[in-house]
């Protein structure tokens with residue numbers, strides 16, 4: 001099994017041993033593969049996810065049977081929702097004990113079936129290499145995803161004659177990567193007949209390595225482009241046609257431009273409810289081009305005018321070729337009035353917050369300063385909650401694969417281990433985790449792994465003493481009735497906790513300390529640094545489209561209160 005992993009080019013395994021997986025741990029001692037001993041299997045799974053996102057190669061995690069594999073489940077589910085290539089290996093009780101409620105037995109393939117792209121139970125040692133080869137092939141190709149390989153202990157112990165398949169042939173699994181040329185031509189025609197088009201781009205751009213092709217498409221057509229939470233960095237934020245994030249906490253321009261568009265060129269996206277708001281009122285006048293590697297995504301949430309099944313890089317490449325020829329022949333439509341309107345909104349309705357010199361520290365200010373001081377050159381990882389949304393809003397991404405978060409599952413506890421995995425994958429880059437105090441406490445035991453394995457990352461805890469996002473909903477939608485959301489600033493003492501784990505702890509409570517705290521952390525490259533930023537717990541994340549509401553009902557927040565009525569109806573004739 002270990003030799004099979006070597007054959008697949010695996011360099012790192014994140015895991016925790018136990019009885020059923022013991023036979024696989026012994027040969028690791030003689031293998032060039034580095035094993036990173038985590039403190040919790042959920043941490044191992046998120047670390048494999050972070051590694052995969054940072055490198056583009058499948059991340060590998062390993063656990064024992066029973067609780068080992070159930071602890072992996074959250075990490076698998078998160079990776080599945082975000083299409084992350086991963087291979088998880090789990091030990092199983094011996095074949096003769098399977099089904100008898102043996103010690104540490106669980107139905108690993110049954111439990112993980114809905115949260116993996118595929119899974120295997122290997123019943124014969126001779127099948128191990130073939131199964132591992134297939135697992136990596138499935139994880140990497142088509143729509144990437146996690147694959148679990150469950151191996152009973154006696155199968156791991158058995159002798160077999162070494163062999164490794166030269167290639168994988170899976171009848172029934174032939175992902176379509178090249179888009180249908182006729183459909184791509186139809187898409188090009190629609191683009192050239194639109195007046196108010198928007199490129200709606202998502203995680204598929206990042207996974208497919210399609211950022212260069214996307215940039216060419218944007219520049220060829222001059223169409224404004226939104227980048228979803230999973231697609232941030234697909235086109236640089238400083239590009240004049242990049243509108244940034246749409247959706248529940250997206251900016252006014254990205255949300256409204258989609259609402260008013262007459263065409264959405266949807267590339268590697270899945271019309272997620274956090275983007276569409278109330279589906280029935282989403283982009284009501286838009287025709288839809290939808291290109292995705294997974295045919296199951298097309299038409300799932302929104303009827304499509306031009307469906308294209310294929311890999312985003314290949315599809316956009318072909319689209320660019322066809323568009324270039326068509327534009328040469330008949331020219332490009334004049335989108336300038338549309339672009340001007342959209343850019344006008346950008347100026348009028350940016351993300352906004354107020355930081356006063358002597359007022360409470362604002363979370364947006366901390367995050368914005370991290371972005372400024374690191375100049376967008378780091379790899380940034382977030383947990384889930386307000387801080388995640390603020391990070392996506394206020395960090396300015398320059399490159400793909402530099403923004404990692406659990407977008408689909410929304411897993412608290414993702415950031416610390418995923419940042420660790422990302423740092424292992426990209427040791428020469430600074431990795432910054434922006435985490436909530438609630439999220440941090442779910443997986444902070446991986447600080448021990450970072451210290452013992454010498455994996456130095458920077459962790460900025462946006463400590464608002466609350467489960468902030470839940471608090472925000474209770475304030476806005478439950479009449480300020482705060483139920484079970486207060487943690488307090490002081491327990492645990494994050495500075496002492498960091499020190500106990502062999503990391504460096506820094507505390508920052510005022511706006512004037514922010515810059516020096518971040519700079520100090522940036523300079524320390526041989527130890528993990530935990531920054532405890534104590535921020536205003538009452539700060540809310542805006543804009544916001546309330547859950548279930550139409551995107552037309554976007555709330556801009558207190559910074560815009562005066563012109564709020566105007567904003568909701570700011571629909572100039574030209575763009576209706």
Ligand SMILES: Cc1ncc(C[n+]2csc(CCOP(=O)(O)OP(=O)(O)O)c2C)c(N)n1
Nearest residue numbers: 385386387410412436437438439467468469
């Ligand atoms: C594992 C898990 N449990 C519960 C939730 C629900 N939830 C979403 S955001 C949130 C609050 C997160 O609090 P914190 O980490 O402090 O971040 P903040 O919102 O304050 O920035 C909770 C409880 C979740 N997403 N994941």
